[in-house]
Amino acid sequence: MARPGSSKREAIVAAAKALLWERGYEATSPRDVLDRSGAGQGSLYHHFSGKREVAAAALAEMAEEEIAVIDALFPPDTPPLDRVGAYLTRERQALRGCRLARLANEAAMEEPALREPVAAYLGHIEAALRASLEEAKAGADLLPGIEPAPVAAALLAIVEGGYVLARVHWDAAAMRAAIDGGVQLLAAVSRPQA
């Protein structure tokens, strides 16, 4: 049933990925997915047990793709605080929301199959931030009292919360302000530069 080689299966998952980002889970119907993918009813229910499983497959692919993007932002041979800065200031489509975490508040997210890919994505970012901050601390690039783990969580929250601010104010500048504040706070806990 989960044969990745099938053409229609791939088209269905691709359409689901696009629609989940555009509209979210509740607002996307199986018919929407079929219309966009060009597949018929039968193909969807041949490959998947229903809407939920389609979404789970789509989210798993999105998480894999975005985790690869994150890894590219954290090359091991660069200064650790540069990696953190690169993550904070990367380009983002603020008004579209986070491709994965945009689903955080849907009722369906209480289902583990849908929540886990999103949790893995955010967990991966948080781990990368924490590792970088720990490396910075070991190299005395961070102020002594600063704990990497909570600060990593706070920086990730600034980004995810920044998406929320942009959506609510319908203005990408709201996210940029939050990121700018994060950059200032990070600079303040960094060792004075040479």
Added chain:
Amino acid sequence: MARPGSSKREAIVAAAKALLWERGYEATSPRDVLDRSGAGQGSLYHHFSGKREVAAAALAEMAEEEIAVIDALFPPDTPPLDRVGAYLTRERQALRGCRLARLANEAAMEEPALREPVAAYLGHIEAALRASLEEAKAGADLLPGIEPAPVAAALLAIVEGGYVLARVHWDAAAMRAAIDGGVQLLAAVSRPQA
């Protein structure tokens, strides 16, 4: 039509307030609202033009209530950074999400009537944080290079992003970690205490 004195109207809005927080906009149907409120179909469509207007009325009331709660956290006669700290560390139901901003990613939020109460609420918090940080800066309680406006946005984003982290990990501790990081960062940009 918008007569506030009507008993059923109030019951409908109260039910909508509860359901919007519990399930969000898309996942709440007019029938759900009627079932919980005890009103009939006719009452809803007598007082409102439809689902959207019910939600708008509910959000407006929620914003008003929550803004009053925020104001209570920022009494003018306390040290400004204590006010910011009180906001960061107030008790929250992390897994339920922010009562207003939990709707940020719903497609319906592109409608101004729904977005505006949420934007007013977040804007009010951000203004209170910014004013407190400006007062702290004027009193030399903040490091010189720190700009109040972006830092206020970042702190608000930490809270709103913290809700997202808690929902995605299905663990209130994820939000606590982000808040803790925010507290540490704020302490780092504050003047060393006497």
Added chain:
DNA sequence: GTCTATAGAAGGATAGAC
């Protein structure tokens, strides 16, 4: 594997009596 046709339930709103 893929298609079209269909079914049962829920969503959102209206009609009209009281």
Added chain:
DNA sequence: GTCTATCCTTCTATAGAC
């Protein structure tokens, strides 16, 4: 103002042919 009954559409899934 409030109620019940009804309507049309959309949602989600199944049936069965090819």
